[in-house]
Amino acid sequence: MNTRKTMMAIAASIIAVSASSYAADDHEGHNHGKKTGAAHQDEAKPMQGGVVAVAQDIQYELVAKPTSLELYVSDHGKPVEVKNASATVTLLSASGKEEAKLAPVGGNKLAVAGDFKVGAGTKAMAVVTMPGQSAINVRFALK
Numbered sequence: 001m002n003t004r005k006t007m008m009a010i011a012a013s014i015i016a017v018s019a020s021s022y023a024a025d026d027h028e029g030h031n032h033g034k035k036t037g038a039a040h041q042d043e044a045k046p047m048q049g050g051v052v053a054v055a056q057d058i059q060y061e062l063v064a065k066p067t068s069l070e071l072y073v074s075d076h077g078k079p080v081e082v083k084n085a086s087a088t089v090t091l092l093s094a095s096g097k098e099e100a101k102l103a104p105v106g107g108n109k110l111a112v113a114g115d116f117k118v119g120a121g122t123k124a125m126a127v128v129t130m131p132g133q134s135a136i137n138v139r140f141a142l143k
């Protein structure tokens with residue numbers, strides 16, 4: 001195999017692994033009884049009318065509208081202050097790819113105004129960075 005093919009194979013492998021990996025779900029410090037970490041995802045209910053995903057035991061709710069994107073962050077139902085946080089949301093739909101940078105707007109909400117294609121079936125990935133922490137990838141499927 002020549003060098004170019006080898007490099008392409010390595011790059012494809014890295015992309016495949018990173019695209020399919022989800023944030024670790026470590027449950028140290030609290031008890032779920034017989035429930036597994038995946039139980040959080042099933043129990044997560046939207047509070048703002050959006051879609052919910054759980055990563056690293058934190059709940060993220062994405063409210064995607066044609067004129068705005070809003071991301072709410074909570075920990076076991078309690079709002080998480082996002083004053084110095086940042087997020088980038090990538091929307092993937094049949095009509096293409098869009099990227100938006102969200103900024104804190106108060107409390108546990110990050111948001112951005114714009115013109116977005118957010119129909120049913122659109123996939124979204126948020127990269128959320130909280131102060132002093134590594135970035136967290138959160139995946140959503142819009143309904």
